[in-house]
Amino acid sequence: MAVGIDLGTSNSCVAIARRGRIEVLANAYGESICPSVVHFAEDGAIEVGNRAKSRAIHDPEHTITAAKRLMGRYYFSEEVKKAKAVSSYQIVEGPNHAVRVKVRDSVLAIPEVSALVLREMKQVAEAALGEPVTQAVVTVPAYFNDNQRQATRDAGRIAGLEVLRLLNEPTAAALAYGFGRGLAQRVAVYDLGGGTFDISILEIGSDVFEVLSTCGDTFLGGEDFDDRVIDWLADDFLARHKINLRHDRFALEKLKAAAEAAKKTLSVDDEAHIQIEDVAKDPAGGSLSVDRRLSRQEFGALVGDLVQRTFKVCDEALQQANLTVRDLDGVILVGGPTRLPLIREAVSQYFQCEPKAEVDPDQVVAMGAAIHAAALVGDERDSCLLDVTPLSLRIGVAGGLAETVIERNTPVPIEQTSVFTTFRDYQQSVRIRVYQGEVRIEVTFEIDTDGIVQVTARDPDTGQAASTQIHLSSGLTEDEIRTLVEKHQAEPGATAAQRPAPPPARAPVAAPLSPDGDDDLTALDEEVAGLGDEPLDVGDEELPGLRGDPAPLEEEAAADGGVDQEFDALDPASMEEAAEAVAPESDGGAGREVEFDEAALEAAPEPEAGPDGEFEPSQLDVDAEAGDGGAAGREIDLDAEPSHASPAALDEMEAVGSGELDPLAMDLDEADLDSLVDLADDATAVHEMPPDAITRPRGEEPAAARRPAADVDDIDLFDAPGSDLSRYHDDGEPPHGDS
Amino acid sequence: MTALDPAEIRALDAILEELDYYQVLELVPGAPTSAIRSAYHQASRRFHPDGHRARHPELQPPLARISKRVAEAYSVLRDPRRRQVYDRQLAADRNTLRMPLVQAEAEADRQRREAREGRTPNGRRYFALAQRDLASGNHVAAERNLRTALTFEPDNALFRETLAQLKKR
Numbered sequence: 001m002a003v004g005i006d007l008g009t010s011n012s013c014v015a016i017a018r019r020g021r022i023e024v025l026a027n028a029y030g031e032s033i034c035p036s037v038v039h040f041a042e043d044g045a046i047e048v049g050n051r052a053k054s055r056a057i058h059d060p061e062h063t064i065t066a067a068k069r070l071m072g073r074y075y076f077s078e079e080v081k082k083a084k085a086v087s088s089y090q091i092v093e094g095p096n097h098a099v100r101v102k103v104r105d106s107v108l109a110i111p112e113v114s115a116l117v118l119r120e121m122k123q124v125a126e127a128a129l130g131e132p133v134t135q136a137v138v139t140v141p142a143y144f145n146d147n148q149r150q151a152t153r154d155a156g157r158i159a160g161l162e163v164l165r166l167l168n169e170p171t172a173a174a175l176a177y178g179f180g181r182g183l184a185q186r187v188a189v190y191d192l193g194g195g196t197f198d199i200s201i202l203e204i205g206s207d208v209f210e211v212l213s214t215c216g217d218t219f220l221g222g223e224d225f226d227d228r229v230i231d232w233l234a235d236d237f238l239a240r241h242k243i244n245l246r247h248d249r250f251a252l253e254k255l256k257a258a259a260e261a262a263k264k265t266l267s268v269d270d271e272a273h274i275q276i277e278d279v280a281k282d283p284a285g286g287s288l289s290v291d292r293r294l295s296r297q298e299f300g301a302l303v304g305d306l307v308q309r310t311f312k313v314c315d316e317a318l319q320q321a322n323l324t325v326r327d328l329d330g331v332i333l334v335g336g337p338t339r340l341p342l343i344r345e346a347v348s349q350y351f352q353c354e355p356k357a358e359v360d361p362d363q364v365v366a367m368g369a370a371i372h373a374a375a376l377v378g379d380e381r382d383s384c385l386l387d388v389t390p391l392s393l394r395i396g397v398a399g400g401l402a403e404t405v406i407e408r409n410t411p412v413p414i415e416q417t418s419v420f421t422t423f424r425d426y427q428q429s430v431r432i433r434v435y436q437g438e439v440r441i442e443v444t445f446e447i448d449t450d451g452i453v454q455v456t457a458r459d460p461d462t463g464q465a466a467s468t469q470i471h472l473s474s475g476l477t478e479d480e481i482r483t484l485v486e487k488h489q490a491e492p493g494a495t496a497a498q499r500p501a502p503p504p505a506r507a508p509v510a511a512p513l514s515p516d517g518d519d520d521l522t523a524l525d526e527e528v529a530g531l532g533d534e535p536l537d538v539g540d541e542e543l544p545g546l547r548g549d550p551a552p553l554e555e556e557a558a559a560d561g562g563v564d565q566e567f568d569a570l571d572p573a574s575m576e577e578a579a580e581a582v583a584p585e586s587d588g589g590a591g592r593e594v595e596f597d598e599a600a601l602e603a604a605p606e607p608e609a610g611p612d613g614e615f616e617p618s619q620l621d622v623d624a625e626a627g628d629g630g631a632a633g634r635e636i637d638l639d640a641e642p643s644h645a646s647p648a649a650l651d652e653m654e655a656v657g658s659g660e661l662d663p664l665a666m667d668l669d670e671a672d673l674d675s676l677v678d679l680a681d682d683a684t685a686v687h688e689m690p691p692d693a694i695t696r697p698r699g700e701e702p703a704a705a706r707r708p709a710a711d712v713d714d715i716d717l718f719d720a721p722g723s724d725l726s727r728y729h730d731d732g733e734p735p736h737g738d739s
Numbered sequence: 740m741t742a743l744d745p746a747e748i749r750a751l752d753a754i755l756e757e758l759d760y761y762q763v764l765e766l767v768p769g770a771p772t773s774a775i776r777s778a779y780h781q782a783s784r785r786f787h788p789d790g791h792r793a794r795h796p797e798l799q800p801p802l803a804r805i806s807k808r809v810a811e812a813y814s815v816l817r818d819p820r821r822r823q824v825y826d827r828q829l830a831a832d833r834n835t836l837r838m839p840l841v842q843a844e845a846e847a848d849r850q851r852r853e854a855r856e857g858r859t860p861n862g863r864r865y866f867a868l869a870q871r872d873l874a875s876g877n878h879v880a881a882e883r884n885l886r887t888a889l890t891f892e893p894d895n896a897l898f899r900e901t902l903a904q905l906k907k908r
Contacts, residue, residue: 165789205780207784208780208783208784210776210779210780372789375789375790376789376793377792377793378793378794382789382790384783384784384787384789385789386779386780404841406840407844410810410814410840411779411810412810413806413807413810414807414810415807415811416811416840416841
């Protein structure tokens with residue numbers, strides 16, 4: 001039998017479609033909604049669902065909740081940091097920056113934890129149906145990236161299920177809504193789950209369901225609402241009793257349970273009474289409790305910005321579909337939090353219509369998955385699901401930028417070919433980085449009358465910006481200059497030209513200059529400009545603020561055979577593309593390059609500029625030979641850590657072959673998975689598994705898989721750290737030219 | 740879904756590289772925009788691998804190839820701008836049957852811009868100057884700039900039209 005499983009952040013659900021009917025399957029206690037919570041008891045027993053959830057209060061450290069939030073993410077990502085802040089269980093770093101959870105003596109990969117939930121759903125289905133269940137359609141948030149999808153698929157395999165298809169949650173919901181009803185409607189599916197938000201616009205026909213666009217936020221959901229309530233309670237308690245409940249795992253768990261309960265109460269009542277007895281002790285040993293009332297209005301104020309964030313995503317989805325809310329026939333609500341009157345009212349207001357009432361927001365996704373599962377195994381009449389890819393796929397090019405190959409909201413399945421060339425003579429290998437996501441970076445070049453170039457990079461979505469000055473003339477850092485100022489003042493007789501610039505490592509830190517010391521610096525600039533003939537290495541200086549985290553992994557693929565040289569296509573290298581990207585109209589400028597090196601700056605302090613003083617960056621070749629000889633250019637690293645609002649994270653995975661994604665990316669390889677599948681049959685075995693059993697050591701990949709084509713060593717799949725300046729490449733002009 | 744003839748699928752798969760996007764979707768080249776979506780739906784009903792997974796597992800690879808081409812054809816033809824670029828490409832070279840989506844997008848942007856502002860740097864420059872003159876009421880200068888723009892792009896319809904309107908005044 002093939003079932004449909006909604007693997008949710010907070011709750012999971014399993015359903016089956018047979019004999020023309022769709023049934024949601026309940027467990028032995030009659031519960032059809034299973035909390036996605038796993039508890040690990042001291043004796044090795046593992047519990048999933050309501051029983052596990054009830055343990056959370058007494059044993060928070062060994063109870064894993066909301067594992068889906070960590071699915072397919074990297075340890076250094078913003079999302080994992082956030083999760084660490086609110087989790088009562090231990091989140092640790094695994095090999096290759098993977099995320100692991102540590103419970104008792106074992107370390108588990110996230111797909112393993114999710115596999116335990118899936119296995120529970122499988123068992124519930126088997127008990128309800130009285131026969132083995134081996135196949136399933138598992139749903140994922142539409143906005144999940146490739147990493148997260150792979151991890152979900154792995155979880156299914158570990159749980160002993162053949163995952164027939166990963167179906168997008170909103171698509172599943174639309175299928176359940178429209179199946180067999182002969183509708184012709186254009187609807188929005190507003191899917192606010194425990195941890196993720198998706199919006200999809202679909203056209204529903206009698207037998208064809210076409211997704212017109214989909215957008216989302218994989219770190220926005222009901223759990224965030226709970227967190228706001230927890231914060232509100234904890235802040236209030238801190239103010240009253242000077243005790244921070246956040247530092248007490250048990251108290252935090254009680255707050256969590258109370259916050260969730262209050263949220264649910266507010267779905268029905270106008271006010272929730274939050275009472276937690278004995279949540280802490282006062283200095284004298286007396287018992288302290290929480291006793292607060294939370295009104296709908298107060299709750300609305302606590303989470304209002306989160307709700308507004310969902311509508312920003314809706315705007316984007318409508319825009320991508322070239323539609324307005326008036327073009328829609330209705331809106332379907334999916335996910336527990338959409339039961340909140342606050343959400344219902346905001347949604348009705350935004351979409352200018354009442355949400356469809358005939359849909360159960362907790363079960364509709366599993367039902368849709370079940371319909372599709374039945375269709376895939378040929379049990380049921382079939383509907384054609386035409387989905388789209390939620391995220392653009394881009395390829396990194398020289399200079400740290402990326403060129404789009406497949407735009408988001410392109411119908412799938414799709415295949416696109418792009419042609420690239422090497423960028424150096426005698427280049428024998430190519431490093432290909434694949435990015436998924438939508439981060440865009442605006443790069444602005446400015447040049448002042450002193451010929452100082454200022455480069456500003458800005459993320460237009462968040463306004464986050466960083467800038468740096470390029471001193472191609474001197475290549476001295478601020479510290480070096482300060483040191484020189486000191487020296488200069490100490491030995492007024494000596495000229496700067498007689499001294500080599502001190503290397504940065506040995507440069508003592510100079511005493512801070514007075515606020516008006518800038519004048520001194522300017523004066524010195526000219527002198528130090530003449531120092532030495534060697535270009536000074538300014539190093540890989542990063543733009544402050546744009547990157548918050550460790551650099552993306554750059555695992556050098558072991559080159560075998562005759563390849564003895566490897567170039568990183570994203571070396572501190574050409575900024576030409578960036579320059580072209582913001583190039584104002586430069587007549588016939590294409591192909592013309594003016595070396596903009598230190599000599600040029602010295603010889604011509606007034607740079608090439610347009611008649612009205614406008615700097616034409618396309619004439620600059622800021623590219624410097626980035627080799628051992630030291631770089632005169634400066635790398636502007638735009639591997640930006642994106643904002644929470646933007647879907648992208650610094651996730652990275654590797655893939656091999658002609659664009660085929662490497663299943664090893666989730667650091668579970670075939671053999672590991674198989675062993676996990678075996679192990680998963682025995683619940684306690686998971687505990688005994690050595691942590692490294694699920695990790696494939698680098699370099700042990702099958703050689704055949706690692707070397708697909710002569711020139712392709714290695715394909716890295718990034719989740720969006722790059723920028724989307726690709727459209728500038730063709731003509732070196734901004735995309736729409738609405739200047 | 741619909742009954743399917745394995746021989747037909749294999750035959751279509753074999754000639755896939757010889758079909759243009761209209762042929763892939765079984766459309767006539769001048770088909771109205773409204774027909775494109777229904778053609779895509781019709782093709783998906785017939786060729787989407789999901790619909791034949793249970794009965795024809797052996798046909799999954801050819802069906803996947805066909806479906807990918809169907810989606811590609813739809814992505815280009817449903818977008819009027821991309822479609823225009825594609826039509827021109829097809830008219831210029833009957834053998835270039837496919838067009839990368841991103842290229843179609845960029846090309847459409849470029850063409851749109853050229854249609855609005857001119858094709859050559861100098862043409863754009865003098866046309867922009869002429870428009871500025873027109874806005875400030877300096878018709879003599881505007882005419883001079885338009886004529887100059889036309890020396891760079893003698894066949895530019897927009898420039899000619901603007902000049903003709905100016906002369907009428």
